Amino acid sequence: MNPPKPAETQTATLAEIAREAGVSAPTVSKVLNGRADVAPATRSRVEELLRAYGYRRRRAEATRSPLIDLVFHELESAWAMEVIRGVENVARDAGLSVVLSESAGRLTPGRTWADQVAARRPHGVILVLSELDESQQALLTSRSIPFVVMDPAGDPGADVPSIGATNWQGGLAATRHLLELGHTRIGAISGPSRMMCSRARIDGYRAALETAGVPVDPSLIMAGDFHHEAGYRLGLKLLDREDRPTAVFAGNDLQALGLYEAARELGLRIPEDVSVVGFDDLPVARWVGPPLTTVRQPLTEMAEAAARLVLDLGRAQEKPVATRVELATSLVVRSSTAAPTG
Amino acid sequence: MNPPKPAETQTATLAEIAREAGVSAPTVSKVLNGRADVAPATRSRVEELLRAYGYRRRRAEATRSPLIDLVFHELESAWAMEVIRGVENVARDAGLSVVLSESAGRLTPGRTWADQVAARRPHGVILVLSELDESQQALLTSRSIPFVVMDPAGDPGADVPSIGATNWQGGLAATRHLLELGHTRIGAISGPSRMMCSRARIDGYRAALETAGVPVDPSLIMAGDFHHEAGYRLGLKLLDREDRPTAVFAGNDLQALGLYEAARELGLRIPEDVSVVGFDDLPVARWVGPPLTTVRQPLTEMAEAAARLVLDLGRAQEKPVATRVELATSLVVRSSTAAPTG
Numbered sequence: 001m002n003p004p005k006p007a008e009t010q011t012a013t014l015a016e017i018a019r020e021a022g023v024s025a026p027t028v029s030k031v032l033n034g035r036a037d038v039a040p041a042t043r044s045r046v047e048e049l050l051r052a053y054g055y056r057r058r059r060a061e062a063t064r065s066p067l068i069d070l071v072f073h074e075l076e077s078a079w080a081m082e083v084i085r086g087v088e089n090v091a092r093d094a095g096l097s098v099v100l101s102e103s104a105g106r107l108t109p110g111r112t113w114a115d116q117v118a119a120r121r122p123h124g125v126i127l128v129l130s131e132l133d134e135s136q137q138a139l140l141t142s143r144s145i146p147f148v149v150m151d152p153a154g155d156p157g158a159d160v161p162s163i164g165a166t167n168w169q170g171g172l173a174a175t176r177h178l179l180e181l182g183h184t185r186i187g188a189i190s191g192p193s194r195m196m197c198s199r200a201r202i203d204g205y206r207a208a209l210e211t212a213g214v215p216v217d218p219s220l221i222m223a224g225d226f227h228h229e230a231g232y233r234l235g236l237k238l239l240d241r242e243d244r245p246t247a248v249f250a251g252n253d254l255q256a257l258g259l260y261e262a263a264r265e266l267g268l269r270i271p272e273d274v275s276v277v278g279f280d281d282l283p284v285a286r287w288v289g290p291p292l293t294t295v296r297q298p299l300t301e302m303a304e305a306a307a308r309l310v311l312d313l314g315r316a317q318e319k320p321v322a323t324r325v326e327l328a329t330s331l332v333v334r335s336s337t338a339a340p341t342g
Numbered sequence: 343m344n345p346p347k348p349a350e351t352q353t354a355t356l357a358e359i360a361r362e363a364g365v366s367a368p369t370v371s372k373v374l375n376g377r378a379d380v381a382p383a384t385r386s387r388v389e390e391l392l393r394a395y396g397y398r399r400r401r402a403e404a405t406r407s408p409l410i411d412l413v414f415h416e417l418e419s420a421w422a423m424e425v426i427r428g429v430e431n432v433a434r435d436a437g438l439s440v441v442l443s444e445s446a447g448r449l450t451p452g453r454t455w456a457d458q459v460a461a462r463r464p465h466g467v468i469l470v471l472s473e474l475d476e477s478q479q480a481l482l483t484s485r486s487i488p489f490v491v492m493d494p495a496g497d498p499g500a501d502v503p504s505i506g507a508t509n510w511q512g513g514l515a516a517t518r519h520l521l522e523l524g525h526t527r528i529g530a531i532s533g534p535s536r537m538m539c540s541r542a543r544i545d546g547y548r549a550a551l552e553t554a555g556v557p558v559d560p561s562l563i564m565a566g567d568f569h570h571e572a573g574y575r576l577g578l579k580l581l582d583r584e585d586r587p588t589a590v591f592a593g594n595d596l597q598a599l600g601l602y603e604a605a606r607e608l609g610l611r612i613p614e615d616v617s618v619v620g621f622d623d624l625p626v627a628r629w630v631g632p633p634l635t636t637v638r639q640p641l642t643e644m645a646e647a648a649a650r651l652v653l654d655l656g657r658a659q660e661k662p663v664a665t666r667v668e669l670a671t672s673l674v675v676r677s678s679t680a681a682p683t684g
Contacts, residue, residue, distance in 0.1 A: 065462075066458070066461075067441070075423075075426065075427055075430060080423060080426075081417075081422060081423045084417065084422075084426075084442065085417055088417060088442065088443075088444060092443075092444065097441050097442070097443050097458065097462070098441065098442045098443070099409070099439050099440065099441050099442075100426065100430065100439070100440045100441075100442050101430075101434075101439050101440070102430060102434065116408070116439065119408075120407075120439070228625075228629060254629075257629040257630075258629075260629070260631055261629065261631075264631055264632075283570075284626050284629070287570060287596075287599040287600075287602070287603065287626070287630070288599075288629070288630055288631065289602055289603075289606055289630065289631050290606075
């Protein structure tokens with residue numbers, strides 16, 4: 001009835017893997033440590049066996065560097081800074097430094113991004129809107145490097161620990177706010193439909209309309225991406241028509257600012273002629289004119305939660321159960337929304 | 343006539359330092375590697391001798407990690423992201439990852455920030471608006487870790503390689519633009535006076551006024567800091583008076599946005615009632631209403647230049663000559679400036 005000792009959870013030892021791969025144990029070690037001086041074919045063979053046997057480096061073997069890896073799909077994101085701050089806060093308290101990287105286009109021949117991480121031996125990896133494929137997951141797992149996905153774009157999978165926000169609730173709250181002000185013709189601009197966070201926001205918007213008995217008009221829902229330019233371009237389309245909506249729920253704050261620009265260009269005043277709600281509550285939302293009503297996504301707190309979770313996973317002796325945490329979004333009412341006129 | 347070999351530039355060997363400190367050579371090594379298991383008194387004695395002898399680790403001894411350290415005084419800066427992107431661009435091309443840290447409040451007892459960097463052995467260190475004291479400089483130099491200061495707040499010292507921008511020229515160009523539009527009553531909000539970049543901008547402003555024969559009115563120059571709140575608070579002071587200026591040169595874009603808020607609160611229109619020029623050209627400058635006329639500081643390019651310089655320094659065999667590069671600022675005219683009315 002005793003719990004299994006860590007060693008017993010190993011399905012194969014390093015020596016057994018070496019034997020099966022027909023290489024020496026130090027060669028397997030080199031692969032585990034992400035060293036460059038291993039032939040690509042050997043590396044793949046060893047990685048495959050590590051994966052097949054579910055090999056996990058034991059804690060005693062894993063000398064960790066005082067680092068946390070923070071990986072963005074691309075650093076262009078306007079809210080990257082909020083996330084960096086959150087991870088930095090937790091890392092500092094734990095005496096760790098943050099290694100920043102981009103997964104997009106980072107690959108060097110023969111050595112993947114995950115190899116580089118394995119070579120660094122950080123305490124953990126936080127991935128922001130980046131998907132980890134199965135072989136990358138296996139690679140990190142075999143090195144006992146825990147990872148957490150923050151705000152996953154897609155479905156991170158049931159066994160991937162992740163931190164998100166209540167996107168659906170946020171879309172619901174934003175749209176209810178507009179309905180309560182008296183709007184019934186409410187447009188929406190979405191983020192990319194492949195991102196679950198984006199779909200969830202629009203689904204919340206629909207749910208608010210439907211539960212209020214307001215029919216959903218598909219022509220008022222524009223599919224975009226999360227950049228300023230999409231808000232501007234699709235904002236022009238939405239607002240430059242006879243039956244324009246009196247309010248728009250934008251997919252995020254940057255889109256909302258693009259929408260501001262479109263409204264200015266068309267000579268429409270915010271909120272008199274059109275109300276606008278954003279999503280994220282970036283610092284800039286307070287500074288624009290008029291200050292933006294938006295759904296606050298607690299990005300810094302989410303990043304802190306992700307960093308704490310990844311450190312907790314690193315301390316755990318056993319493989320942890322799957323963990324998914326969603327932090328609450330909240331509506332912040334400023335001056336870009338008002339009752340419809342006329 | 344042959345150049346001295348690297349070994350000859352050493353004034354003392356590791357063994358000599360150990361002898362003089364009364365410790366073993368491995369202990370000196372531990373100090374050099376930033377290891378924690380050295381008594382604080384021993385550590386200080388060794389550091390002092392390393393400094394006194396101008397010890398520099400030879401390249402053969404220095405096994406570098408594929409990292410670049412990027413240190414901010416504090417990450418709160420709105421333009422931190424622009425800098426991170428620049429360093430990341432160069433690091434990626436060089437196959438390096440970026441370690442991000444804050445120097446403010448980062449100290450842990452017995453181990454300074456610089457010790458942590460020494461233990462990491464990065465290819466180089468880029469410091470943003472952070473001053474490096476003499477003992478920190480000596481510590482990095484003794485480990486042969488090159489460093490570059492970006493946009494120094496104060497006077498970085500003649501022998502510290504640094505990258506800046508032409509702040510004085512920027513202040514001049516901003517103010518000349520307002521003079522050319524016909525403004526003669528031009529206010530200014532400065533950053534902290536201890537920062538040279540801030541002083542240089544205001545000096546450029548004065549020079550423009552003086553060379554145009556417009557007397558400088560000290561009551562129109564407000565001393566602030568680089569935050570949004572200062573622009574708002576000092577903006578209210580500047581604009582809520584009988585003889586208010588018809589134009590204001592703000593110390594940076596965030597201040598300019600604070601000034602926007604002050605103008606809105608006072609019912610003043612931009613640019614009809616007051617013209618505003620910022621400094622930095624953050625992405626948000628394009629997105630606010632009206633889009634902000636500002637002095638573009640090429641932050642990403644400056645960060646790229648700093649990263650390239652620090653890598654060049656690391657490759658150099660000899661101690662390099664002092665390097666100071668200033669990249670050009672340029673005026674970007676948008677919609678927040680116009681001729682004075684009335």
